[in-house]
Amino acid sequence: MFKTIVCVKAVPDTSSPIRVRTDRLTLELEGIPWVMNPYDEYAVEEALRIKEREGSGQVIALSLGDPRAKEVLRIALSMGVDEAVHISASTNDGMDSQSIARSLARVISDMQFDLILCGRQAVDWDSAQVPSALAEFLDLPHIGMVTKLKVDVVGRMVHALRQVEGGSEWVEAALPCVIGANKGLNEPRYPSLKGILAAKKKEIPEWGGGLPGNGAEKGELQASRLRILSLAPPPARQSGRVLQGEVSDRVRELVRLLREEAKVV
Known part of the structure; x- marks a missing residue:
């Protein structure tokens, strides 16, 4: 089986x-x-x-x-x-x-x-x-x-x-x-x-049963080696930005933002 x-x-x-x-x-x-x-x-x-x-x-x-x-x-x-x-x-x-x-x-x-x-x-x-x-x-x-x-x-x-x-x-x-x-x-x-x-x-x-043991015997649970130093929620995401104007102007502004602020290009 x-x-x-x-x-x-x-x-x-x-x-x-x-x-x-x-x-x-x-x-x-x-x-x-x-x-x-x-x-x-x-x-x-x-x-x-x-x-x-x-x-x-x-x-x-x-x-x-x-x-x-x-x-x-x-x-x-x-x-x-x-x-x-x-x-x-x-x-x-x-x-x-x-x-x-x-x-x-x-x-x-x-x-x-x-x-x-x-x-x-x-x-x-x-x-x-x-x-x-x-x-x-x-x-x-x-x-x-x-x-x-x-x-x-x-x-x-x-x-x-x-x-x-x-x-x-x-x-x-x-x-x-x-x-x-x-x-x-x-x-x-x-x-x-x-x-x-x-x-x-x-x-x-x-x-x-009980608290995790030290793992010395087969029936015991393995003790954790993890120690948490600090927990914090993720930072709030910034709101998005909508670019206005002609398409060519928006493209130039987008490239500038990516280069100067996001620094990805």
Whole structure:
């Protein structure tokens, strides 16, 4: 039976206003709705499609974090995932990408699987490092930025179309491997009412717990090596300028602005 593991993360809804606290070290997240990382939705959908194409298989969703992670796992279950596992931590907001990947790897290394699917990056910190780091810690091939995926279960190979600078390319890797799902890979399904009701009743086992440990034992979470020095909102964008007059005058003024103010020509 082909087994796929999908790593998902709870992130703040980016359509909500997010503010920096007065300590300039943390974000004001109270009252902000949390959702599944959008790129992870593509990973979940692709895992389900692989199972449907093969006619059998198992899809297991993993999420590391506080109780908000469990709610995201229920979303994955409502979409059709077979099992979900919550890797408990007080939070993963302060964990660096390497620590998150190493903690996931410690759990996954004790599981049987044929394929690992992740979103290409999480939209909260945008580091885009966890999938490749996870592959490194598990000593597996990694293909990121994937927009099309073909899985040869019998031949134990994957063929993936990934985005690269200036275009795209087809690459292949042997199973098991780690795939970073990108926008365009598929169109994630909406959970059905039946799926939502079933997900509410589904038991989600919790592994680990407490604050991230020092990583001395296999069951412990990897301690973060990240220390935030300061957070600040991006500077306000300057309002645009509309050039008036004849076309020739506007062109000359535009060239002057690009040369003297923007300094790009």
